[in-house]
Amino acid sequence: MPMTDLVQLALFVVLIAALAPPLGRYMARVYQGERTLLSPLFAPVETAVCRLTGTRPDADQHWTAYAFAVLAFNLTGFLVLFAILRLQHLLPFNPQGLAPMNADLAFNTAVSFMTNTNWQAYSGEAALSYFSQMAGLTTQNFVSAGTGMAVAVAVIRGFVRRSGRGVGNFTVDLTRSVLYVLLPLAIVVTLILIWQGVPQNLMAYVPATTLEGGQQLIAQGPAASQIAIKQLGTNGGGFFGVNSAYPYENPTPLSNLVQVVSILIIPAAFCFLYGRMAKDNRQGRAIFAAMGVMFLVALGVTYGAERAGNDLIAALPVDQSAGNMEGKEVRFGVVNSALWAVTTTAASNGSVNAMHDSFTPVGGMVPMFLMQLGEIVFGGVGAGFYGMLLYVVLAVFLAGLMVGRTPEYLGKKIEAKEVKLGVLALLSIPLGVLVLGALSAVLPAGVASVQDAGPHGLSEILYAYSSATGNNGSAFAGFGAGTLYQNTMLGIAMLLGRFAIIVPMLAVAGSLVGKKVHAETAGTFPTHGPLFVGLLIGVIVIVGGLTFFPALALGPLAEHFAMTGGLAY
Amino acid sequence: MLVKTLRYGALYLGFTAVLGIGYPLAMTGLGQTLFPEQATGSLIERDDGTVLGSALLGQSFTRPEYFHGRPSYAGDGYDAASSGASNLGATSRTLVAAVTERTEAARAAAGSGAAAVPVDLVTGSGSGLDPHVSPEAARYQVSRVAAARGLPETAVHALVAKHVEGRTLGLLGEPRVNVLALNMALDALAGGAPPR
Numbered sequence: 001m002p003m004t005d006l007v008q009l010a011l012f013v014v015l016i017a018a019l020a021p022p023l024g025r026y027m028a029r030v031y032q033g034e035r036t037l038l039s040p041l042f043a044p045v046e047t048a049v050c051r052l053t054g055t056r057p058d059a060d061q062h063w064t065a066y067a068f069a070v071l072a073f074n075l076t077g078f079l080v081l082f083a084i085l086r087l088q089h090l091l092p093f094n095p096q097g098l099a100p101m102n103a104d105l106a107f108n109t110a111v112s113f114m115t116n117t118n119w120q121a122y123s124g125e126a127a128l129s130y131f132s133q134m135a136g137l138t139t140q141n142f143v144s145a146g147t148g149m150a151v152a153v154a155v156i157r158g159f160v161r162r163s164g165r166g167v168g169n170f171t172v173d174l175t176r177s178v179l180y181v182l183l184p185l186a187i188v189v190t191l192i193l194i195w196q197g198v199p200q201n202l203m204a205y206v207p208a209t210t211l212e213g214g215q216q217l218i219a220q221g222p223a224a225s226q227i228a229i230k231q232l233g234t235n236g237g238g239f240f241g242v243n244s245a246y247p248y249e250n251p252t253p254l255s256n257l258v259q260v261v262s263i264l265i266i267p268a269a270f271c272f273l274y275g276r277m278a279k280d281n282r283q284g285r286a287i288f289a290a291m292g293v294m295f296l297v298a299l300g301v302t303y304g305a306e307r308a309g310n311d312l313i314a315a316l317p318v319d320q321s322a323g324n325m326e327g328k329e330v331r332f333g334v335v336n337s338a339l340w341a342v343t344t345t346a347a348s349n350g351s352v353n354a355m356h357d358s359f360t361p362v363g364g365m366v367p368m369f370l371m372q373l374g375e376i377v378f379g380g381v382g383a384g385f386y387g388m389l390l391y392v393v394l395a396v397f398l399a400g401l402m403v404g405r406t407p408e409y410l411g412k413k414i415e416a417k418e419v420k421l422g423v424l425a426l427l428s429i430p431l432g433v434l435v436l437g438a439l440s441a442v443l444p445a446g447v448a449s450v451q452d453a454g455p456h457g458l459s460e461i462l463y464a465y466s467s468a469t470g471n472n473g474s475a476f477a478g479f480g481a482g483t484l485y486q487n488t489m490l491g492i493a494m495l496l497g498r499f500a501i502i503v504p505m506l507a508v509a510g511s512l513v514g515k516k517v518h519a520e521t522a523g524t525f526p527t528h529g530p531l532f533v534g535l536l537i538g539v540i541v542i543v544g545g546l547t548f549f550p551a552l553a554l555g556p557l558a559e560h561f562a563m564t565g566g567l568a569y
Numbered sequence: 570m571l572v573k574t575l576r577y578g579a580l581y582l583g584f585t586a587v588l589g590i591g592y593p594l595a596m597t598g599l600g601q602t603l604f605p606e607q608a609t610g611s612l613i614e615r616d617d618g619t620v621l622g623s624a625l626l627g628q629s630f631t632r633p634e635y636f637h638g639r640p641s642y643a644g645d646g647y648d649a650a651s652s653g654a655s656n657l658g659a660t661s662r663t664l665v666a667a668v669t670e671r672t673e674a675a676r677a678a679a680g681s682g683a684a685a686v687p688v689d690l691v692t693g694s695g696s697g698l699d700p701h702v703s704p705e706a707a708r709y710q711v712s713r714v715a716a717a718r719g720l721p722e723t724a725v726h727a728l729v730a731k732h733v734e735g736r737t738l739g740l741l742g743e744p745r746v747n748v749l750a751l752n753m754a755l756d757a758l759a760g761g762a763p764p765r
Contacts, residue, residue: 007740052583053576069577076578080585125650139589143581171580178588190596191603197625200600200608205650208612208620210628211752212635217650218623220610225596242652245695247625248610253742309688310659313668317676319685322703322743326664326692327654330639330701333743337695354695357656358664456658478656559660568662 001307005335009299012339015261016268023265024272024284030180031153031173032277033057042179049175060166063510066154067503069170070147074114074499077143082110084136085128094129095204101127108487113140115498116148116380118230118237118350118473119490121481125219125240130202137237138226142186145233145266145381146177151502152270152382153277155389158509159410160278162517167509177382181266182232189228192258197251198224223248231262234380236350236473244340244353245329256332256353260340263349267378270385278410282528287388290536294377295346298366303338305363311563324363327355338363345370348380350473357452357460357476361563364476365556368463371470373544374429374501380471383498386505393422393508395532395539399525409527411517418511421504428500430547432469432493437461437551445485451478454569455562459555468493613749623649627700628749633678634717635755636702636710638748639689640671643697655693668692678713701745704733718759728754 029036050057061069084091085106089099101109105121112119113136124133150173157167194200199220206218223239227249230237237243244250244259268288275284309320323334332340337354344351345367356364370377376387392409397419400407407414440446440461449464450457463476468490475481481490526532562569600608611624622628627638629647644651657664671691679686687706707729715722732751736742 004736004740011740049580049583053580068573072574073577073581076574076581080578080581123651123653125652134593135585135589138593139581139585142588143584171577178584183588183592186592187596191599194596194600194604194608197607197611199610200597201610202597203609206610206612206620208622210622210647211749211756212628212630212632214629216622216626216628216647218610218612218620218626219650222593222597224600224608225593240652242654242696245654246652247627247696247698247700248623251611251625253737257741312660312665316669316672317685318668318672318688318691319705320688322688324659325688326659326668327656327695328692329695329699330689330703330745331699331742336742352695355654355656357658358654358693360659364658451656452658452661454658454660456660459658476656476658477654478658559658563660568660568665 005303008335009303009339012257012260016264019261019265020268020288021272024269025276027181027269028273028276030176031273036180038180038184045179046172046175049171053171055169055171057169057172059169060164061169062165063154063158063167063506066167066170067506070151070502071499073170073174074147077140078110078114081113081136081140082106084132085109088129088132091129091131093131093134093202095202096129098127098129104484104487105482108491111491111494112473113137113235113237114144115471115494116144116233116235116348116383117468117471117494118235119468119475119481119494120237120473121487123241124238125221130221133226133239134222138229141226141229141233141235141237142178142182143174145182145229145235146174148380148382149177149181149266150174150382151506152385155386155505155509156274156277158512159389159412161513165514167506167513182229185232185262186225186228189232189258189262190224193224193227193255196255197248198227198255199248200224219248227259228262230351231259231349232266234263234267234347234349236344238351243351245355250353253331253336256336256340260343263343263347263351264378266381267347267384270382274385280410280528283410286528286533287392290533291377291388293533293537294540295342298346298370298377299339299342302342302363302366303335305360306334306338308360310360312566312568324358324360327358329354341367342370344474345472346377346379348375348383348470348472350467352474355477356463356474357478361456361459361556361560364459364463365552367474368459368466368556369544369548369552371466371472372429372433372548373540374426375470375472376540383471387501390422390425390501390505391536391540393418394543395536396525396527398539399535403525405523408518408524411520412512412515413518418508421508421511425501425504426543428496429469432496433462433465433548434551436489436493437465440465440486440489443485445483446489449480449483449486451480452569455555455558456569459559462551462555464490465493469497471497622749624747624750625700626698630748630752633713635752636707636714636748638702639694639699640667640692641697642693647698649698652696652698654695654697675709679709680712680716684709700747700749702748704729704744704746707732707746707751714755718755720759724758725755728758
């Protein structure tokens, strides 16, 4: 491993470890309604929002009311976005005169951005007007992220509250997420990105006559403002077709660092927010440690595989010392591409700065597996954390079984009801990935989307359904996703992966919130030490491994052995 | 229930006004004021005002007297309104065949026979618009470019060396050469238009 690679990876880890704790503490203050630096600016806006929606800010909602609010808000957001996409030819800011999206693609896109997935079955510069990008997508980039954060805070309240029956107020949590956390960070990141060269304008595309006398039509647009929030909100939907590989979307190594840190910073901060709200920082640090260990292992495997290059061109007179460069950009190289691939799939972001489809088999398997675990290694903003709490419930339950005691977590008894709800939520992932993925692998309408022959073809399907169900949005982009069949089925997978987890997890919170808190005794299993961290990782890897190993064996693992054996398809 | 849902609809529209219209337009105004060049795409204009390209985007170069960028899958090659990659898997025969063909072509064109071709010169980039090649890939083409222009190789080598960008702060990213900037400097060196 070249020292320059190690230094770049270490710098990233240090930045996350240094920035996440203060951000998490700040966010805890925000959600608990304490005064912060930004209160004078935003408190009046918050009041106005409450008046507009008829919300009493101190009115805690029962989990069912909270869940209804999430669903109602998201439904209207879906309808508005769908309408914008279908009517963009009639709306302003369309200098290229782009046509409306067809119905199934608009359905897929609206679901995709509502569920914080940002799966893109279209290419931005060829399909979307600036109005659709801004009013349609940028809005959803903020509020879908805000929805995830709000739900996470509500679920956390269920675990940590010592009394009461409510889990918070959705409108208030959502508004605070957007105003106090996402918007200020997005403004800072936007300005850094413009400085580095990301366009921010409303110009028509620019025709250029190249140095050799050829023609080049150069796409433009309000890109920086959307890219900033796409990273911070773990949305990931690119302004341009190839996302953050496009030099306008990610022009320099510095813009790359800012974006990749933006992806992970809020999900990582949630661990520390949790510690703060639980009034026991060790609990948050334990979860951060579990996530961190899995992240570093994933990073090491992907980096190693990409650095080693493609065995099938090793016999050619090609100098592969730079690693596997197909689908990667020179300014980032293998190290920043591998770091991004692991970060974006650990965090349910889904933006890419290199093409995952052209990764080595093992290099591409790791991102796939991270998505299949349910996006809980940091995960989506908010979504990653409540997903992780689901595994915590399972881990505590298993620990309880082993010692023959009713399991407790943060002093509250974890009983059959919570475990059943947790398993129900967990099952939505294999349902979306394996059942819908298997359908796509046998139905002619599904198979038609596959580009590559051999096991890599199965990997393309598996990746698509893992990405949609995990609400990630990255792709093995050779997969022809823009068909009626895939638009519909992947849309369903995205809905499953979002709401079939949100509702049961809110129910877990609702069930826990009223439970009595038991004092810690000598018999209490501590959930803040290395033993618990190890147990939690073990549960995640075993559940994920048992569920997805057979599929991975037929796809990326089979391809890996084909590659090392010199077999091409 | 319906009234409540409509209220959430109103909230959504309010967010659209602030986040979907206010925020991007404010950022556009601020960006255009603070960083006017970058905000408008870092365009390069000729003396007569026509646009030559963007400093950030690669262009298609096929003539022997220019340095070539990486293979591109954006439209018909370096189409900045249709970005794209090969997305071929590592075990794809199509990929292996394409890399093989490019390697042979690169070696024949370089005329230097024995040396192995730098990998970035024979693999498609992520965007199809990669403006850079590695310093090794630029050096690999020096003898061809020098011969086509009738320039001494040392002069072309010196120009390449001048155009190598190191890691940002000595730390971030990979060393690289901007192909368009290098070719423009090459034209300037030769004193105007290249031989056709």
